Amino acid sequence: METPEPRDKFNDRTGRTEVFKLRDTELKGLLNKQTGLVKHELVEERMCPACGGHPKNARQLWIKEGLFYNKCTCGMVYISPMIKEEEMDKYYGKAQSAKKWLEVLQAQEDLDEAKFGHLLDLAAREFRPNVLTAYLFELAGSFSVFYDNCPVLKAESHSLRQSRLILCDHTARVIKQGLELLGIETIESM
Numbered sequence: 458m459e460t461p462e463p464r465d466k467f468n469d470r471t472g473r474t475e476v477f478k479l480r481d482t483e484l485k486g487l488l489n490k491q492t493g494l495v496k497h498e499l500v501e502e503r504m505c506p507a508c509g510g511h512p513k514n515a516r517q518l519w520i521k522e523g524l525f526y527n528k529c530t531c532g533m534v535y536i537s538p539m540i541k542e543e544e545m546d547k548y549y550g551k552a553q554s555a556k557k558w559l560e561v562l563q564a565q566e567d568l569d570e571a572k573f574g575h576l577l578d579l580a581a582r583e584f585r586p587n588v589l590t591a592y593l594f595e596l597a598g599s600f601s602v603f604y605d606n607c608p609v610l611k612a613e614s615h616s617l618r619q620s621r622l623i624l625c626d627h628t629a630r631v632i633k634q635g636l637e638l639l640g641i642e643t644i645e646s647m
């Protein structure tokens with residue numbers, strides 16, 4: 458069994474540490490130094506995305522990165538006030554952390570492709586198709602966690618939407634190719 462790499466080392470090696478540092482610095486620029494909250498002029502009140510309920514009926518749970526997390530009477534946890542969409546676009550348009558994050562994702566993709574190629578070799582050389590099925594199963598599981606937790610078309614910003622779309626496309630291509638090698642047909646949409 459391979460021992461998994463410690464998280465810190467993994468973050469250093471893949472460039473995630475640098476992204477987090479850049480992001481922390483950039484986020485500080487959005488905050489009001491006195492209150493620690495995101496500057497008043499950058500935010501707007503938002504209704505519950507699940508039931509449309511007013512945030513005044515919600516319970517404030519905690520503050521993270523200068524934003525309030527509320528729990529609606531319907532059970533939904535959401536942020537309000539939220540950063541205005543145009544401010545979000547402005548922020549992501551110039552944020553170094555967002556550019557760097559795309560590089561990290563791209564590098565990860567190359568890494569995954571290398572891993573996939575290596576597994577295909579192994580499966581073919583040792584007549585072990587189970588290597589491939591196990592990998593595809595694991596990939597589909599990871600993707601499902603991602604898909605449940607990260608909105609794609611409704612992502613918080615353009616650059617985030619773009620990077621998530623790349624991730625979806627990449628995953629779909631790998632799963633399609635893997636299944637075809639196993640003789641299983643795929644469908645284009647659900």
Ligand SMILES: [Zn+2]
Nearest residue numbers: 505508529531
């Ligand atoms: Zn609600």
